[in-house]
Amino acid sequence: MIQLTHAPIDFAALTESVRSTQAGAVVLFLGTVREMTHGRQTLALDYDGYPEMAEAQLRELEADARSRWPVIEAGIVHRLGHLELGDVSVAVAVSCPHRHQAFDAGRFLIDRLKEVVPIWKKENWSDGSTEWVHPGTDEAVGRKQ
Amino acid sequence: MIQLTHAPIDFAALTESVRSTQAGAVVLFLGTVREMTHGRQTLALDYDGYPEMAEAQLRELEADARSRWPVIEAGIVHRLGHLELGDVSVAVAVSCPHRHQAFDAGRFLIDRLKEVVPIWKKENWSDGSTEWVHPGTDEAVGRKQ
Amino acid sequence: MKTVVKLFARARDLAGAPTLELDLAESATAADLRVVLGEQVPALQPILPSLLIAVGNDYAAPTTRVAGRTDLAAFPPVSGG
């Protein structure tokens, strides 16, 4: 399942959806809104996305993972809009026959998602300023999970 | 949370329990009962454990993970008793500030669990035979997730 | 020819609009589009070197033809996750 949503992510349902009797391992990754980044305090994040392209890129990532590992089921859900501290911004779930495959595929999916999927986050810092995060540009403080 | 249980594992509650505004990443690993292993068909598994020692060893593993990575919260639940195909036998959840820490800590915990925690599984093969799995011994077919 | 480009994130904020209508030569490529964006919307200059161009659902190569496309987008490096 590939999905962009403005609603809270039901990661339990996502995890259930990838379970299979063919799989000995399920890995779920959640990105959550962290309060402190390089000593600066976040109040909230706003996520913007280019939905059609983001969904297409996510489908490509899933296909890419399937070509590299024996993925039984995979699901990726990314939330858009205003997120408070602790909220889940992204959930990646993958099942494979063996555990190292599932760990590797899950890590690949979230690593690549952060590189290629057209979604952006805007920091709402505790000093009242806001700032788009654009890794590699001068303006941005890279925020990595 | 460290727990051995004969009841189905509530992995959603376990995952919730490790979420934190200090964490940007949560990794959940589920071991599930896979049907096919090296071409042989499993009907069910029976897990036996040495509960006091198993819980102590799990607590040590958690402490070990905390000494290696900046773990915010961690939880490990292992099920004992009779498990059907697809059932969750073990759940490991960990939260860290950054995602690679959470992946590494989660993988460490399940890898080490399978090496040191006194829990054993017995295969119920489709041919009607049963067999304790004891890795490294002549009798056992190593069953790895 | 008239060509509309969607903008996202800081690119949209700097341009002050979610889309721009540009007049491109028929032979214009993604590399040309970047130049035209910088000329017609000077506010985009600070992020021009890192600006990504998409055609449809894929990232465009510098040589990809873009004039007249109805599915163009330009945006700074992504930061989802």
Place this chain on the structure above:
Amino acid sequence: MKTVVKLFARARDLAGAPTLELDLAESATAADLRVVLGEQVPALQPILPSLLIAVGNDYAAPTTRVAGRTDLAAFPPVSGG
């Protein structure tokens, strides 16, 4: 001295009992316990080389003294997860 050892998994099946009561020398170590187990319960011979000994909640070194302990266990390699 009388010493009780808990058995698990295939060790328990082979011995046909969840615990064994052994008579150990006062100086007996985990290494000695393994030998005594093999002598008194020949059915355990096939798994003796891989049998693990625990004292309390920790794995015992071969030199760990075990006689008289009330928290001994012996079991084959683990396979949880």
